[in-house]
Amino acid sequence: MDRRRIISLLDPEWTRMTGLMRQSLSSCVPLLDKTNCSIMDNMGKMLRPMLSLLMARACGKPDEDSIRFAAASEMLHNATLMHDDVTDGSLERRGRPSVMSLLGSGAAVLIGDFWLSKAVELISSSGNRDDVMKLFSKTLSDLAEGEILQMEKAGTADTSEEDYLRIIYCKTASLFEATCVLGAISAGGCPKYIDAARSYAANAGIAFQIKDDILDYAGDESLGKPVGVDVAEQKITLPLLEALKSSDRVEEVRGMIRDIRNHPDYCSEVRRFVYDNHGIEKAAVRLDGFISRAEEALVPLPASVEKDMLVELVRYNAFRRV
Amino acid sequence: MDRRRIISLLDPEWTRMTGLMRQSLSSCVPLLDKTNCSIMDNMGKMLRPMLSLLMARACGKPDEDSIRFAAASEMLHNATLMHDDVTDGSLERRGRPSVMSLLGSGAAVLIGDFWLSKAVELISSSGNRDDVMKLFSKTLSDLAEGEILQMEKAGTADTSEEDYLRIIYCKTASLFEATCVLGAISAGGCPKYIDAARSYAANAGIAFQIKDDILDYAGDESLGKPVGVDVAEQKITLPLLEALKSSDRVEEVRGMIRDIRNHPDYCSEVRRFVYDNHGIEKAAVRLDGFISRAEEALVPLPASVEKDMLVELVRYNAFRRV
Numbered sequence: 001m002d003r004r005r006i007i008s009l010l011d012p013e014w015t016r017m018t019g020l021m022r023q024s025l026s027s028c029v030p031l032l033d034k035t036n037c038s039i040m041d042n043m044g045k046m047l048r049p050m051l052s053l054l055m056a057r058a059c060g061k062p063d064e065d066s067i068r069f070a071a072a073s074e075m076l077h078n079a080t081l082m083h084d085d086v087t088d089g090s091l092e093r094r095g096r097p098s099v100m101s102l103l104g105s106g107a108a109v110l111i112g113d114f115w116l117s118k119a120v121e122l123i124s125s126s127g128n129r130d131d132v133m134k135l136f137s138k139t140l141s142d143l144a145e146g147e148i149l150q151m152e153k154a155g156t157a158d159t160s161e162e163d164y165l166r167i168i169y170c171k172t173a174s175l176f177e178a179t180c181v182l183g184a185i186s187a188g189g190c191p192k193y194i195d196a197a198r199s200y201a202a203n204a205g206i207a208f209q210i211k212d213d214i215l216d217y218a219g220d221e222s223l224g225k226p227v228g229v230d231v232a233e234q235k236i237t238l239p240l241l242e243a244l245k246s247s248d249r250v251e252e253v254r255g256m257i258r259d260i261r262n263h264p265d266y267c268s269e270v271r272r273f274v275y276d277n278h279g280i281e282k283a284a285v286r287l288d289g290f291i292s293r294a295e296e297a298l299v300p301l302p303a304s305v306e307k308d309m310l311v312e313l314v315r316y317n318a319f320r321r322v
Numbered sequence: 323m324d325r326r327r328i329i330s331l332l333d334p335e336w337t338r339m340t341g342l343m344r345q346s347l348s349s350c351v352p353l354l355d356k357t358n359c360s361i362m363d364n365m366g367k368m369l370r371p372m373l374s375l376l377m378a379r380a381c382g383k384p385d386e387d388s389i390r391f392a393a394a395s396e397m398l399h400n401a402t403l404m405h406d407d408v409t410d411g412s413l414e415r416r417g418r419p420s421v422m423s424l425l426g427s428g429a430a431v432l433i434g435d436f437w438l439s440k441a442v443e444l445i446s447s448s449g450n451r452d453d454v455m456k457l458f459s460k461t462l463s464d465l466a467e468g469e470i471l472q473m474e475k476a477g478t479a480d481t482s483e484e485d486y487l488r489i490i491y492c493k494t495a496s497l498f499e500a501t502c503v504l505g506a507i508s509a510g511g512c513p514k515y516i517d518a519a520r521s522y523a524a525n526a527g528i529a530f531q532i533k534d535d536i537l538d539y540a541g542d543e544s545l546g547k548p549v550g551v552d553v554a555e556q557k558i559t560l561p562l563l564e565a566l567k568s569s570d571r572v573e574e575v576r577g578m579i580r581d582i583r584n585h586p587d588y589c590s591e592v593r594r595f596v597y598d599n600h601g602i603e604k605a606a607v608r609l610d611g612f613i614s615r616a617e618e619a620l621v622p623l624p625a626s627v628e629k630d631m632l633v634e635l636v637r638y639n640a641f642r643r644v
Contacts, residue, residue, distance in 0.1 A: 029467055031474040083435060086408070087428030106409030109431055110469050113405060116435075117462030120442055124455035133446035133455060140439030145351055147432050152353040 001316035003045070006309055010053045013062055013070070017049055021071045024118045035099060035111055039078060044094050048073040048175065051204075051313065052183040055197050057306040058298075059189030065126040066186040072136070073179035075119040080143050082112035087147065088233070095224055116140075132182060139178040146170025154234035157257040161241050165206070168213075173205025192300050199297035204314045207290035210283060211317050213237035217271065218280050223322045231270050234260055238286060240270070243279030284318075291318055323638040325367070328631055332375045335384055335392070339371055343393045346440045357421060357433055361400060366416050370395040370497065373526075373635065374505035377519050379628040380620075381511030387448040388508040394458070395501035397441040402465050404434035409469065410555070417546055438462075454504060461500040468492025472557060479579040481558040487528070490535075495527025514622050521619035526636045529612035532605060533639050535559035539593065540602050545644045553592050556582055560608060562592065565601030606640075613640055 007014050018040075025036040049070035056062040056070075082099050084090070086108050091101040100108035123136045150167045153159040159167075180201035184194045216230045217239045230237050234257050244250050253273055256266040274280065294314045301307050329336050340362075347358040371392035378384040378392075404421050406412070408430050413423040422430035445458045472489045475481040481489075502523035506516045538552045539561045552559050556579055566572050575595055578588040596602065616636045623629050 027467060029471045029474060032467065032470045080435075083431045086431050105427055107470070107473060109405045109408050109434075110466050110473070112431075113402075113438075114463055114466035114470065116438070117459055117466055120462055121456070121459035124459050134443070137439055137443035137446050140442060141436055144432050144436035144439055145349060145354065148354045148429070148436065149351045151429060151432070152351060 001313060001320075006050055006054070006313075009305065009309070010050070010057075013053050013056075013067055014049075017053065017067045017070045020067055020122070021075060024071065024075070024122055025115065027114070031103075031107075032111065032114060035103065035107075036115075039099070042094050042096055043074070043078075046074055047208075047313075048077050048179045051176065051201065051310070052179040054306045054310050054313075055180040055183035055201075056187035058301050058304050058310060059184040059193040059197060060187030062183075062187050065132075066183055068122045068126050069132075069179065069182035069186055072119040072122040073175060073182070075115050075122070076136075076140070076143075077175060079112045079115035079119065080147075082108045082115070084147070086112075087151070126186075132185065135178050135181060139174045142170040142174035146174070150235060153236070155258075157234060157236065157254045159236040159241070161238075164236065164238060164241055168206055168209040169202070172209040172212075173202050176201040176205030176208070196297050196300045200294050200310065200314075203290045203294035203297060204317070207287055207294060207314060208317055210238050210287045210290065211320065214239055214280055214283050214287065215320075215322070217274055220321060225322045228267060228271060231257070231267050232260065232264070234258070238283040239274050239279035241279075242282035242286070243274045243277035245282075247273075247277055249273070287318060291315060323635060323642075328372055328376070328635075331627065331631070332372070332379075335375050335378075335389055336371075339375065339389045339392045342389055342444070343397060346393065346397070346444055347437065349436070353425075353429075354433065354436060357425065357429075358437075361421070364416050364418055365396070365400075368396055369530075369635075370399050370501045373498065373523065373632070374501040376628045376632050376635075377502040377505035377523075378509035380623050380626050380632060381506040381515040381519060382509030384505075384509050387454075388505055390444045390448050391454075391501065391504035391508055394441040394444040395497060395504070397437050397444070398458075398462070398465075399497060401434045401437035401441065402469075404430045404437065406469070408434075409473070448508075454507065457500050457503060461496045464492040464496035468496070475558070476556040477580075479556060479558065479576045481563070483560075483563050486558065486560060486563055490528055490531040491524070494531040494534075495524050498523040498527030498530070518619050518622045522616050522632065522636075525612045525616035525619060526639070529609055529616060529636060530639055532560050532609045532612065533642065536561055536602055536605050536609065537642075537644070539596055542643060547644045550589060550593060553579070553589050554582065554586070556580070560605040561596050561601035563601075564604035564608070565596045565599035567604075569595075569599055571595070609640060613637060 022040060027033045027036065052070040052073055053062060053066060056066040081093060085093060085098040085100045086105045090098050092098055099111055123133055126132055146167050153163055177198055180197040181194060184197035213230065215225065216227055219225055219227045221227050236257065244253060253270060256270055260266045291314050295311055298307055298310060344362060349355045349358065374392040374395055375384060375388060378388040403415060407415060407420040407422045408427045412420055414420055421433055445455055448454055468489050475485055499520055502519040503516055506519035535552065537547065538549055541547055541549045543549050558579065566575060575592060578592055582588045613636050617633055620629055620632060
């Protein structure tokens with residue numbers, strides 16, 4: 001994926017979107033302002049505003065609200081990352097010390113709250129489109145509920161495939177969906193286009209998270225992203241679920257996950273079980289299914305370079321290495 | 323203050339409001355649902371929905387939105403308390419173990435996020451009243467910004483009176499203001515009544531926080547609320563600011579605050595300084611000023627039992643012992 005090409009295509013909206021983010025997040029509290037600037041200087045892929053603005057263009061004509069929704073989705077995403085760092089005790093974020101490790105968990109919670117509040121403020125300053133705030137607040141609660149369900153399931157090691165799909169929908173796909181649907185709505189897309197945006201984004205979001213979960217087993221640590229974190233945190237994801245399907249060692253493996261805090265050596269054993277039972281390959285087949293469904297969902301949209309890029313983005317996801 | 327009398331006066335709205343809270347906060351994630359129920363079984367004073375519904379009645383005729391706003395303000399308040407417990411490392415809340423101490427800081431952050439998202443959802447399901455969501459999201463960011471400013475000032479011990487008033491406006495009075503203004507708006511109050519609600523609530527909120535800060539110096543620990551926490555956490559509040567005003571030991575005392583983590587014995591020394599320099603009495607005089615301004619603000623409202631209770635509530639605050 002050529003990120004620079006997409007961003008330059010998305011101008012002038014992209015530049016206005018990043019400007020709006022900086023403006024919204026400025027504060028006269030020096031500690032907050034400085035931290036916000038330093039986060040914005042190291043923003044990562046910015047996939048959500050990219051999707052939002054591409055979808056807006058693919059469905060109609062972006063307006064001021066398209067800019068707001070794109071900025072708000074990235075701000076909400078970063079708010080949840082700051083809170084996740086507290087939940088997971090993560091000292092690094094995007095290759096640099098996390099807010100939590102620099103300023104403590106209290107500051108990470110509060111600065112996350114500030115980003116979240118500014119996202120809500122941006123959404124609330126949009127034109128009076130009835131369902132916009134409802135959709136956004138549903139995503140807010142999905143994000144929290146998904147993480148809590150994942151936390152609850154981690155201890156008991158009884159995550160079913162249904163639980164897993166629900167968790168990844170809530171923690172990743174729900175915000176993909178909101179950002180694309182809001183993009184489509186703001187650009188004046190017809191109901192058919194809005195449905196297409198919803199279906200594309202839900203499938204792309206699930207695919208994105210499945211790929212993340214595959215990389216946790218099969219990634220290349222030298223590229224900067226640690227592997228093996230999920231098993232160590234007792235998270236049962238698709239590669240393990242797929243490996244368990246054809247196995248007669250289900251109870252034994254689930255028992256190891258439950259007991260992994262006392263037996264760190266179980267980590268490599270569970271990971272070997274996944275490799276031996278082709279969990280990664282089978283998860284990759286499932287991933288392909290979601291990617292295809294995301295692509296198919298775009299069929300109703302008129303041909304455009306932005307539509308092509310939406311296809312490219314979801315395909316690229318299958319091959320990304322970090 | 324006879325809490326039961328106010329609640330029984332506020333029925334049927336009160337019962338509908340608590341029912342709506344339970345309904346909004348129900349979840350099919352068992353850990354979340356169980357925790358939410360247990361928080362709701364031990365809700366404390368519930369001052370914010372009380373103010374909101376009293377103000378709605380005092381300004382006009384409460385409707386469905388009045389119920390929603392009252393519930394949302396209490397939910398947002400509880401969300402911030404869960405996050406504050408993480409920030410302050412508080413193991414107790416309302417005499418029971420805090421969510422953080424029971425389930426860890428990660429869960430406290432996420433469950434707080436869930437309560438916050440449900441408050442936003444309730445506000446967003448209100449009728450299309452333009453400024454409602456803007457006011458609510460301003461309060462959201464005030465809450466975070468106030469806490470962060472307080473955190474920043476704690477380390478440097480250079481809190482001015484202006485900083486202090488800004489901190490307590492943001493962390494307490496802003497939500498008082500939102501809850502009363504939303505009550506007045508939802509009941510169809512005219513602009514004059516809405517202004518009265520705003521001024522009453524801002525002054526009452528500041529008075530409430532000043533009283534809290536006085537109790538931290540002069541409270542009775544046997545009633546269940548610990549004292550001396552603020553100085554130990556390097557927070558400079560009004561009793562100390564007032565004591566500093568007439569003193570020639572300003573730099574020495576600020577130096578002790580800066581160094582208090584290495585010298586816990588400075589706590590009692592700073593507290594003695596406050597007593598000796600009549601910081602508590604002087605803060606109480608300031609408190610009376612805010613209470614009077616809150617009362618005066620209500621003058622434009624027509625006579626009603628609810629208006630009398632709003633006066634009673636803000637006066638009671640001067641005498642409360644916890």
